[in-house]
Amino acid sequence: MITRGTHSRATTSGGSVVQDDRGSLGKDLFGGCTILIIGVVLCLVFALGGVGVIFYQSGQDGAPGGIVADTDFDPEDLGGSAARQPCEIPGAPFGAGNVTALTCASHQVILAEFSDLVRDGNCHRAGSGGYGDEHPLGQACDYMIITGGQMPGSNSPEKANGDQIAAFARDNYEELGVLYVIWWNKIWNPRSYQSDTPDLPLNQWRLYADGQYTNNPTLGHYDHPHISFCGAISPSGQDSARPCP
Template identity: 30%
Template sequence: MTAPLRRRIPTAAALAAVAALLAGFVVASPAAAQDPDDEGAPPLLSEVLESTGRGFVEAKAAVDESRKRQLKLNLELEKVEERIAALTPQIGQVASNSYRLGRITPVMVLLNSADPDALLERAEGLDMIAMHDNKRIRQLNEAREQAARAVAAIDAEVAREEQQLEAMARQKKEAEKALQLVGAVATNGFVSATSPVAAQAPRNSDGSWPSQSCSLDDPTTSGCITPRTMHALNEAKKAGFTRFVSCFRPGGPFEHPKGRACDFSAQQQGFGGDAFGDDRLYGNNLTAFLVRNADKLGILYVIWYRQFWSPTTGWSSYSGAGGDPNSDHTNHVHLSLL
């Protein structure tokens, strides 16, 4: 499959393209608007990335949130235990006061009735001590109840985490089994610790990813994209990746028609042949940026130069595609989001 030739466009369209370029991305011309692939990899591989990846990411989000709650609960438990340790010696003093001073009874009142003023003074003093002692006993009991609740909550979170970790393990096993069928081989992929850090895309209060529709105008085509895809585009632009991009495509399966996928050309204009030199370095750097920020952007998988990355499996190579720059992803980086 050869890359489509770019044709001349009228002056008005050219001005629109220039304006879009200044905004950060090149808008696809009619000749280049068609996405260069159908997810690009073998169909089975694409299905695996879609089904296992989504379940894995959702389970991982639940694990991360559970661990945050466990940390918070453990800190709360530590404070409560410190409070119990501080109150326990005071309860010993309460017992000592009770033994030494006793409590006000009718007998005490009768025995001291000859000196009403002294009796009243003693009664007030004993009453104040009793109130103070009762308060400390109540505080200790409340602290112990709070500690018990914290321990129960931690146990529940640990059980929830273990359940989600089992779900992640199942998804990973299914993905690895399918990868063997398409001849995928684990690789080191494209990773860089110096890649820019992206801003966090919005999540639900429980850490999960909100369901989103294709509700925003796609700045790269005449179609639509989700808010999360728009966020990823903007973060890529902020990081300096402003070459040709095409996102929405009306036909085909998987993420493009849902506004949850984009193809980033390694070249300045359109999708050409294999990327070499500066173009390939651009693709390497973009891929490394996306993978480093996958958890912040809500990425389902990334494909570049006959290799793909998903949170389920990490980096792997693949074979069995079309043998051309489009399906082998040697001229563009494919991004799919949740």
């Protein structure tokens, strides 16, 4: 005998009444589904709320929420000295040469994060040594993300690599003692060094050198992010020290 539905019979004084168990089963299913739906809704609320907090926190200064630098030094302690010392990093794309203690420490942190993205570069080299040219002071590094003189495409992997390095330096400017960052023909610095100019907003990238190097891959800093570190003093003494932000 094939049974298509299950039901029971109850007898009353007025006769027999057929009670279909599917009714009670439907009620149980409805109740269970209601509880399940409420649970799913609550989980979604909590999940979306958490995601919202993450996006809110990472976007507070307009930053992409970069990696937090793992440092074991205080830039204010290291940034006060202009003395240069050898800083060679075995196995890295390039050593820093003779640089300040802060530049060496920060350079090591940056390469620890991005050595696989950097093709070449330099830190110490000849130049004027004034504000805007900290290389001769051993207080700036260039991180080449493509062969020097080549222009990366705006949607290229090299451009994305440079974006990561520049964002890392900016997001961790206090931990690394960053004076300013130049990348993709724009410059970012966390403070102004002119007494009549207020500190700049932390999410502000400005056109570099008034855009005069727009078509130059190297001078426009399209082929490498440039990072200068605090404490720079020119050899002639004309520039005052730039304290760490």
